[in-house]
Amino acid sequence: MPQPSRRGFSGEVAEHYARYRRGYPPRVLDGLVDAFGLTSTDVAIDLGCGTGQLTLPLSERVGAVIGIDPEPDMLRLASEAAHQRSAHRISWMLGFDTDLPALGALLAPRSVAAVTVATAIHWMDHRALFANARSLLRDGGGIAIITNGAPLWLQDADWSRALRTVLQEWTGRDVGWACGTDEESRAGYRDELISAGYAVDERRIDYAADLDLEHLIGGLFSAMSNDDVADPRRRDDLAARVRAGLAPASAVEEHVSVVIQTGTARSG
Numbered sequence: 001m002p003q004p005s006r007r008g009f010s011g012e013v014a015e016h017y018a019r020y021r022r023g024y025p026p027r028v029l030d031g032l033v034d035a036f037g038l039t040s041t042d043v044a045i046d047l048g049c050g051t052g053q054l055t056l057p058l059s060e061r062v063g064a065v066i067g068i069d070p071e072p073d074m075l076r077l078a079s080e081a082a083h084q085r086s087a088h089r090i091s092w093m094l095g096f097d098t099d100l101p102a103l104g105a106l107l108a109p110r111s112v113a114a115v116t117v118a119t120a121i122h123w124m125d126h127r128a129l130f131a132n133a134r135s136l137l138r139d140g141g142g143i144a145i146i147t148n149g150a151p152l153w154l155q156d157a158d159w160s161r162a163l164r165t166v167l168q169e170w171t172g173r174d175v176g177w178a179c180g181t182d183e184e185s186r187a188g189y190r191d192e193l194i195s196a197g198y199a200v201d202e203r204r205i206d207y208a209a210d211l212d213l214e215h216l217i218g219g220l221f222s223a224m225s226n227d228d229v230a231d232p233r234r235r236d237d238l239a240a241r242v243r244a245g246l247a248p249a250s251a252v253e254e255h256v257s258v259v260i261q262t263g264t265a266r267s268g
Contacts, residue, residue: 009050012235013226014073018051018081020218022148024118027205028258029057032114035201035262036141038062042113045136047097047129048120052078052090054146059089062113066103068093097124100132113141119148122180126189130196134265142198142264145189147181149256152220154178159252163220166245170238171228179223186261198263205258212251217242 009017032038042062046055049067051074059065059082067090069075075092082090093103100115115133117124133143149155153164153175167175178185186202193200211219217239221229229235246252 009071009225010073011226012230013222013224014051014071014077016218016222016229017074018077020215021051021053021222022209022219022256023053024057024146024148024258025205025207026057028054028146028260029061031203031205031260032058032116032144032262033061035144035203035260035264036114038113042141043107043111044114044116045100045103045112046116046118047100048117048123049078049092050074050118050120052081053148054116054118055090056082056085056087058116059087062089064089064091066091066093068095068097068099068103070094070096097129100129100136104132104136107136109135110138112136113138114144115142116144116146118146119179119181121145121189122185127192127196130193130198130263134197137265139265142262143193144263145186145261147186147259147261149254149258150181151177151179151223152216152254154181155254157252157255159246159249162245163216163242166238166241167220170241181259186259189261193261193263196263197266199266200261200263202259202261205260206256207258208253208255210251211254213243213246213249216246216252 038061040063044058044062044065046065046067049055049069055065055067067078079092153167164175190200
């Protein structure tokens with residue numbers, strides 16, 4: 001029986017996630033191919049796949065991908081996106097990172113080239129995940145933890161600091177959680193990967209992109225729970241506050257630093 005949702009990323013939040021969450025530039029996929037020697041015969045697992053931001057382009061680099069997420073709405077939207085892009089090498093599975101051992105019982109040992117976790121590791125028991133993945137991974141394959149830049153409200157820019165002020169006033173709580181994108185969190189993942197017997201590497205891909213306020217606000221909604229944004233009046237109120245807080249800007253320049261942290265399985 002599936003576990004209950006832990007995130008509330010359903011309904012309107014899932015819709016915003018599908019529409020406004022930024023994807024991954026081709027260099028990120030190039031980095032995964034290089035790290036694990038991915039080929040068109042390989043199988044990959046994308047844990048916490050959301051609406052398929054990484055799953056879909058990854059499916060173009062391997063033979064098959066299994067996208068796993070605990071939110072039915074996320075998987076529905078991911079499947080719709082795959083259909084629109086004629087991406088046929090993806091299977092979608094309702095589940096959690098804790099379902100990896102059960103999935104392993106269905107797959108041949110050492111048959112998986114990559115287990116990817118893109119901007120979702122902070123929801124998972126990463127120690128157990130790193131240990132459970134070992135028996136699945138072929139030699140030279142591994143785990144990739146990918147952080148797609150800092151949260152919108154924690155970037156080193158005046159517009160981001162203004163956004164953080166608006167959020168803290170609107171929610172009445174601290175919004176300093178970095179969602180696993182900070183160096184301290186990455187250092188912890190690095191240490192745990194090494195302890196679990198992986199060879200660890202890290203690479204960074206930086207780029208800048210213009211972000212209009214519609215996409216900024218939509219991206220913000222995609223990171224919030226349904227308790228915060230299910231009511232349209234509350235969404236409209238927050239959107240108005242964000243526009244006022246960032247005025248007169250109609251767009252901002254976002255500097256995105258994608259970090260790919262890889263743990264490669266070693267023989268023996």
